[in-house]
Amino acid sequence: MSPSSVGTLITVAPTGAESRKADVPQLPTTLDELVDTAVRCEAAGATLIHLHIRNAEHRPTLDHGLLRASVTALREQTDLVVQLSTGGSVHDPLDLRLTVLDAEPDSCSLTCGTTNFGAEVFLNPWPFMVELYRQSIAREVVPEFELFDLGHVASLRRLLDQEGLPYGGKVHVDLVTGVPGGMPGTPAALLAAVAMLPAEVTSWSATGIGRTHLPIAATALAAGGHLRVGMEDNLVFARGRAVGHNDELVARAAELATLMQRPPLTTGEARELLAVKRR
Template identity: 30%
Template sequence: MTSKTILTCAVTGNLMTPELNPHLPVTPTQIAEQALDAAKAGASIVHLHVRDPKTAKGSMDLEFYREMVGRIRDKNEDIILNLTTGEGGRFVPSLDDPKVAAPGSTLCAPEKRVAHIEELRPEICTLDFNTMWSGQASVINAPWNLEKMAGLIYGANVKPEIEIFDSGDLHMAKDFLARGIIKKPLMVQIVLGVRFGAVANSQTMVYLVSQLPTGTQWAAFGIGKTAFPMLAQAFLLGGHVRIGMEDTAYIRKGEHCTSNAQLVEKGISIIDSLGGAIATPNEARSILGIPASRVA
């Protein structure tokens, strides 16, 4: 393999909890600090959510995003920022009347889901193509809402990372590509091991990779105990990789990780042991077709 491997660090997510790992970053300051440390450890990209500091639950608050991004950019202009647009897609049906949203629902207009992208203009943001059951909620990404989000993302000069949770998601992404709603070359993240999504094993990854459009830059990752095995498998198949406290609470069986940087260091050591090398942020920009200097 001649091309370098892009390593994304997924810093906090929205489903991991401090109860599962007491070292999980929650406040904008904590998330920014762990992102900066992950960059120092060698991550090419940091994938970022924000949380409500009072509840530790995922948030869409623009002020939290402004603070987190500002703290990162004050100290590091090189690391590539990848902000989520996944918040705002959850619907919990009421037990008494399933068409009525129960507490925990976040489903909202697509414009709200990308408001922070339009203002802050990171290099990358996620665009989730999944509609599925997740935990105690359904995740709903209606095609017409994804079309609106894609238009706004491209309008902000941001590259969408297409998130694929199962084979049907990939079929829809290919339809979007055929209709010109998303553009080649694609950047695709294959998500494995989410309950009721694609299974985290080699056979599933090989199949999904075999169906990607030509020229796609892709990565894949696994949840929980599959995080490091799927990191190695993605590299061996020629893809990019992801690791972070969004995806796993443990550095090894029975031992909590203490930081995202610790996970990044282990991920890099695996890639190194397999004969690979991690891309710097500028090398990752070149691979993904992101300009080295961007005009807002």
């Protein structure tokens, strides 16, 4: 793998399950808002969108109809790789989280272990991980392995040893830093995780939560990684200035990547990087 020789995959995570619409009115929670966000973020340089869905009351939901409608609308209006979160909110039951794949996304998240998540617990026991992985292979959905801690890196190694390579044969991971309860959002922590990645990993992205956003982005670009940005992870653009729209974060990531001589990938290049199936 020679990640530094390719451009940059920019993922946008526009909504998440934690922030309340009442507190953050600019958070995209309706289908129209998500489509507008996706179109604007694709124009700014994003090639993959990581989706959490909200219901009519703007609360997190795994409603199958809303998931499928969102996937369909984004495919009609953009060429983005559509990735659905299988994490939902920390309160969603495991069996319901498995049904996310019924919406036939291009990609899905697959978190490689349980972690403390602020005051909550994000539950991802081993049998759930294995079942989700097997379903992703059977349904030809590309998983993105979410790693919140070094133990999750070891669990990915165990999963690949036991179950083999994912659909498409590529292994893409996202190193999530800065979550209270996970690895800190520091260059040292990120590089330690990168050094532990299994040899089968073909590409990796990094996420820095909150104020760790920029140092993690800079470190990832310097180390040959890719970027995830968005209002799921960061609501502050700069000191004293809130994020007004997700495309601001995407545009800044694209500018950083271009300055580092690794400009944003096209959607076609992103699909090739991840071995995503054309649907």
